[in-house]
Amino acid sequence: MAIRRVAIAEKLAELGVHEDSLAKARALASKKEIPLRQAIVEVKGVDTVAMAQAMSALSGLPVVTQVDVGAILPETIRKLPNHIARENGILPLYLANGELVVGMADLDALNTLDDLRVLYGYPVRPVIIPADVLSDVTQQAYDKAAQSAEAIIEEADDDVEDGDDLALDDAELLDDPNQAPIIRFVNAVLSQAIKERASDIHIEPYEKDLVVRYRIDGVLKESLRPPSKFKNTIVARIKIMAGLNIAEKRLPQDGRIRKKMGGREIDLRVSTVPVRHGERVVMRILEKGKVFSLDKIGMSGKTLSIFRELIRRPHGILLVTGPTGSGKSTTLYSALTEINSPDKNILTIEDPVEYEAPGIGQVQVNHKIDLTFASALRAFLRQDPDVILVGEIRDSETANNAVQASLTGHLVFSTLHTNDSASSFARICDMDVENFLVADTVLGILAQRLVRALCPHCKEEGRYVPPETELLELGLDEEQMELARGKPVYRAMGCVECNDLGYSGRTGIYEFLTNSDDIQRLVIQNAPSSQITKVAVSAGMDTLFDDGLRKVLEGITTFEEVKRVTTAEH
Numbered sequence: 001m002a003i004r005r006v007a008i009a010e011k012l013a014e015l016g017v018h019e020d021s022l023a024k025a026r027a028l029a030s031k032k033e034i035p036l037r038q039a040i041v042e043v044k045g046v047d048t049v050a051m052a053q054a055m056s057a058l059s060g061l062p063v064v065t066q067v068d069v070g071a072i073l074p075e076t077i078r079k080l081p082n083h084i085a086r087e088n089g090i091l092p093l094y095l096a097n098g099e100l101v102v103g104m105a106d107l108d109a110l111n112t113l114d115d116l117r118v119l120y121g122y123p124v125r126p127v128i129i130p131a132d133v134l135s136d137v138t139q140q141a142y143d144k145a146a147q148s149a150e151a152i153i154e155e156a157d158d159d160v161e162d163g164d165d166l167a168l169d170d171a172e173l174l175d176d177p178n179q180a181p182i183i184r185f186v187n188a189v190l191s192q193a194i195k196e197r198a199s200d201i202h203i204e205p206y207e208k209d210l211v212v213r214y215r216i217d218g219v220l221k222e223s224l225r226p227p228s229k230f231k232n233t234i235v236a237r238i239k240i241m242a243g244l245n246i247a248e249k250r251l252p253q254d255g256r257i258r259k260k261m262g263g264r265e266i267d268l269r270v271s272t273v274p275v276r277h278g279e280r281v282v283m284r285i286l287e288k289g290k291v292f293s294l295d296k297i298g299m300s301g302k303t304l305s306i307f308r309e310l311i312r313r314p315h316g317i318l319l320v321t322g323p324t325g326s327g328k329s330t331t332l333y334s335a336l337t338e339i340n341s342p343d344k345n346i347l348t349i350e351d352p353v354e355y356e357a358p359g360i361g362q363v364q365v366n367h368k369i370d371l372t373f374a375s376a377l378r379a380f381l382r383q384d385p386d387v388i389l390v391g392e393i394r395d396s397e398t399a400n401n402a403v404q405a406s407l408t409g410h411l412v413f414s415t416l417h418t419n420d421s422a423s424s425f426a427r428i429c430d431m432d433v434e435n436f437l438v439a440d441t442v443l444g445i446l447a448q449r450l451v452r453a454l455c456p457h458c459k460e461e462g463r464y465v466p467p468e469t470e471l472l473e474l475g476l477d478e479e480q481m482e483l484a485r486g487k488p489v490y491r492a493m494g495c496v497e498c499n500d501l502g503y504s505g506r507t508g509i510y511e512f513l514t515n516s517d518d519i520q521r522l523v524i525q526n527a528p529s530s531q532i533t534k535v536a537v538s539a540g541m542d543t544l545f546d547d548g549l550r551k552v553l554e555g556i557t558t559f560e561e562v563k564r565v566t567t568a569e570h
């Protein structure tokens with residue numbers, strides 16, 4: 001220790017802090033009961049960054065001057081009581097390469113590292129953070145941790161007796177300045193969902209409790225289980241926010257929440273359905289200001305160039321197929337965005353309008369006034385559009401109107417619920433459209449799925465070369481085997497960055513069938529879709545599985561993901 005004191009004195013001298021000012025600082029430190037480093041800053045006006053650099057020079061530890069508070073997990077923070085963090089000038093930050101990075105303002109804090117290692121169960125890597133920065137970040141990190149939905153509900157739980165459901169106090173559920181715990185809880189649920197990039201929030205009442213689940217990258221994940229006594233109040237609060245009738249609990253309702261949160265405008269579509277133990281709520285988070293671009297949806301170069309060519313045709317029908325949540329809307333909006341120009345008249349009929357697209361005339365289906373896909377399509381033709389998007393073709397009238405629109409010189413985009421591209425022909429023919437008209441008007445059919453993308457921070461740990469047996473189990477054919485043999489791929493591992501999921505974000509896999517003379521003939525003959533697929537593949541089409549396999553070999557996703565989305569029943 002003596003050596004270090006001398007060394008510190010030398011370093012301070014370099015910073016211009018000499019014996020006399022050091023003595024003053026010592027006096028101030030003991031008088032105000034503050035650490036010496038802080039006293040030096042006050043007495044001498046030495047800046048905290050210089051102090052941090054001096055300590056770094058002595059210890060060899062790196063200096064970190066900027067900390068992203070958003071990256072510090074509330075769970076990490078909650079393990080260490082605030083006063084201990086403050087008294088010792090330490091702050092656990094995040095895991096990196098299996099080590100807990102800990103910020104400290106003073107070398108004295110090195111004494112606490114053993115305790116932190118035991119507390120967190122990870123080796124600890126200290127970094128020096130300027131005292132004022134550390135103090136700010138500590139404040140923010142603890143504030144944020146305290147605001148998490150879990151913390152709020154625990155706090156409220158202590159205040160409310162077990163057994164009795166919260167009495168519904170309407171005033172308490174309206175936005176009031178006191179921010180009743182339930183209001184704060186619902187806000188925290190929303191902001192947590194946004195932070196975790198969830199697409200939907202599910203709130204499901206059961207006999208004993210309420211389950212809050214988030215859909216992240218297409219997969220539902222349980223997030224919270226607030227006690228049952230809060231369930232009616234939580235649902236009521238959401239209904240108020242969505243402009244729904246809170247007294248009506250026997251009928252399904254739909255509404256919308258628009259809210260500013262963390263400087264961002266969020267837009268949620270809310271639907272409630274009565275179930276045995278209350279009302280089930282599903283909130284879909286609509287991304288505002290989402291940028292649509294065909295370059296960003298994960299289409300391979302080959303598919304993309306053919307797709308780009310077809311979306312510029314003057315007339316015809318382009319279909320996108322896949323189950324709900326397979327990214328069809330994103331693809332269609334990306335296509336419309338690309339061809340949108342002031343001289344083009346683009347009209348859409350959607351149920352619901354999911355994204356706002358500037359420069360495009362968007363119409364919302366409204367069954368109450370009989371505004372349907374089919375009736376809107378008919379009306380559109382009098383508006384002289386160039387391009388029409390019909391949300392979905394699911395009945396004979398819409399199908400026939402879409403064909404008519406195409407025949408009269410319009411480009412029509414729409415979606416279908418079919419598993420693969422080839423079976424879409426039969427699906428439309430089944431809607432009482434003449435085979436030759438289907439064969440004639442459909443330009444191409446894009447089948448798609450979304451797969452979760454590997455987390456770039458931890459995927460390297462899961463790198464392996466799959467054995468031949470594994471490839472065989474996946475049902476790879478000889479050509480695909482040739483492609484995959486001996487190539488390294490990845491398994492999902494999990495780290496702090498990806499909430500231990502091993503995945504972060506999603507990308508599409510695509511199968512784009514383009515019409516041809518051969519395929520037209522097969523459609524007119526009512527040939528089975530397997531035969532159509534065969535002809536398309538021999539003409540160069542990649543199937544969904546082919547495209548998925550390519551993305552596995554490129555290290556974008558895993559075999560498990562491709563299998564999950566290509567074999568699931570829809």
Ligand SMILES: [Zn+2]
Nearest residue numbers: 455458495498
């Ligand atoms: Zn990760």
